[in-house]
Amino acid sequence: MTDIELKIREYLSDLTSAEQRAAKYLSSNFESALKMSVDDLAYNSKVSKATWIRFSKSLGYEGIKDLKKAMITNLQNAVNESQAKNESEFPELKNNNTIKNVVARITENSITAIRDTALLVDEQVVENAAKEIAKARSIRIFGVAASGVVAKDLAQKLTRIGKCVVYFEDFHENLLSTSCIQADDVAVFISCSGRTKEIVELLHIVKQRGAKIVAITKFGKNDLTEIADFKLIMSSPENEKRIGATSSRMAQLIVVDILYSTILKNDVQNVTKHLNDSYVISRHFKDLTN
Known part of the structure; x- marks a missing residue:
């Protein structure tokens, strides 16, 4: 569970009913929500853009953009913690890495880095x-x-x-x-x-x-x-x-x-x-x- 998800669980009862709907939507769609604009978040969650901004501030962030920055860090930390459990091995060096897998992994990692940096x-x-x-x-x-x-x-x-x-x-x-x-x-x-x-x-x-x-x-x-x-x-x-x-x-x-x-x-x-x-x-x- 990420820090943001822990905050949501901790603060949920103190949020307004509309903010709670935003919180539940974010918890259920954490990774996909990261790629959405505030308009998309409002449309998909059936709550207003103003509610999403208030919800972000209720969690201690300055707004949607600041919340998304924290989401990126949370996701990266989760990946790093998972990899650290097997730190003696480099996943890139596994014998089952075909050229096709190498191409796919490098491409995906680069796209993710560029997309998240843009955010x-x-x-x-x-x-x-x-x-x-x-x-x-x-x-x-x-x-x-x-x-x-x-x-x-x-x-x-x-x-x-x-x-x-x-x-x-x-x-x-x-x-x-x-x-x-x-x-x-x-x-x-x-x-x-x-x-x-x-x-x-x-x-x-x-x-x-x-x-x-x-x-x-x-x-x-x-x-x-x-x-x-x-x-x-x-x-x-x-x-x-x-x-x-x-x-x-x-x-x-x-x-x-x-x-x-x-x-x-x-x-x-x-x-x-x-x-x-x-x-x-x-x-x-x-x-x-x-």
Whole structure:
């Protein structure tokens, strides 16, 4: 039983009759309800949208969106707890995994990560983070291991549109670079767990330097969500003990693309010039090597 279902059972008698109908519908349709809009929830449960909002607040959430964020976390925790019972084994390595099963599992996990991340996107936070990056003196990007691959992708994208970007793969180089960070810089930290030792160490230094901090991390309480000024939340159905980052990397890349596209839409004239210039240069090089 998830935390939300426990809350429903605990608070049920204190809810209005209409809220109780919403509660019973949610309990019976937990996973499918996650994919529904508030209009769909109201129609299918035969209670009003206002009732669903009141019901969400009665459970301690700010509204439907906040409730859905908690639902995603609840479902992920349930999966992780189930996998943890057999933590000595990696389910991906079972001998009965045919290529067909591998394709289906990877596809489903990636789709789930993308869909759930889309539900967690806070449009205003993305907009504010994009504006902060656009006006920054420089953008410092931090990510290690699999998150480093995503950090490098963001660095390449921002460089292409003329931003002053600093990104290092080596921790010691990152450590040295923090000494140059100023209050008019923006630091982007990418970490699925939000608790990676190297990232947390750099995070505290950057915070002391006064730069604005953008975090790309999973939903929940961690060092990044506690400290960052702008929290871009991603979802991942992966267990902590895994064969490698797969769906979590996909979710991070989706957030990067959303952030990058928002920066582009806010400054079309300037970014178009930079994009055209980068295309001409790269096209010329390709022509020379053909």
